Amino acid sequence: MTVSLEVAEGVGTLRLDRPPMNALDVATQDRLKELAEEATRRADVRAVVIYGGEKVFAAGADIKEMQVMDHAAMVLRARALQDSFTAVARIPKPVVAAVTGYALGGGCELALCADYRIAADNAKLGQPEILLGLIPGAGGTQRLSRLIGPSKAKDLIFTGRQVRADEALALGLVDRVVPAAEVYEAAHAWAARLAQGPAIALRAAKEAIDTGLETDIDTGLAVERNWFAGLFATEDRERGMRSFVEEGPGKAKFV
Helix, strand or coil, rough: CCCCEEEEECEEEEECCCCCCCCCHHHHHHHHHHHHHHHHHHHCCCCCEECCCCCEEEEECCHHHCCCCCCHHHHHHHHHHHHHHHHHHHHCCCCCECCCCCEHHHHHHHHHCCCCCEECCHHHHHHCCHHCCCCCCCCHHHHHHHCHHHHHHHHHHCCCCCCHEEEEEHHHHCEEEEEEHHHHHHHHHHHHHHHHCHHHHHHHHHHHHHHHHHHHHHHHHHHHHHHHHHHHHHHHHHHHHHHHHCCCCCCCCCC
């Protein structure tokens, strides 16, 4: 399989494995969607790491496969392409991308679907589709501009240039840079910490933030308000407040 889901201690690792560069062909896209939906359903998956291995995250789409597709074929495929990435973005649990080597085109778009991105110090990211006479088609024009702002996103998309890890960090394209040998360990630690947190509250926080970014502030505040009040019905809220009162902050053990 070109993508696998490995679960241990509450953390699910979505692992890309299509040597040599993890090119995201149609079969890989479909498998990614299938496993993202599985990670969403599974109660034993409380946080997710997206990982392409020690050498490369994903160097983009399978250009040879795309080259033979005409307009009609891509009209039929484009929605499925976006849906496979959206399935990752909508996993209602904390998701971190562990970025090694190249994360270009579809690889960069996949990293954008995570809530947090940890990159190797030798990573290179970018949206080079313009160099093929195209634009990003798996969410890049939308998620990149929301993450780093429209002018910076336009610079990367208009030029197709690659950015190294230090510039990606300065742009806000990644959130942390670590030595290459430590990327997965750092990402797994981030996920494992959140896997011990209150699952429903984490889901609420993610949905409120993501919905708020896509709508007006009054609608966003309504989503926040409804989730906030609703969480008062959960056992985790009872445990958290009781622990705070009796033991002090940060010591609660959640269900």
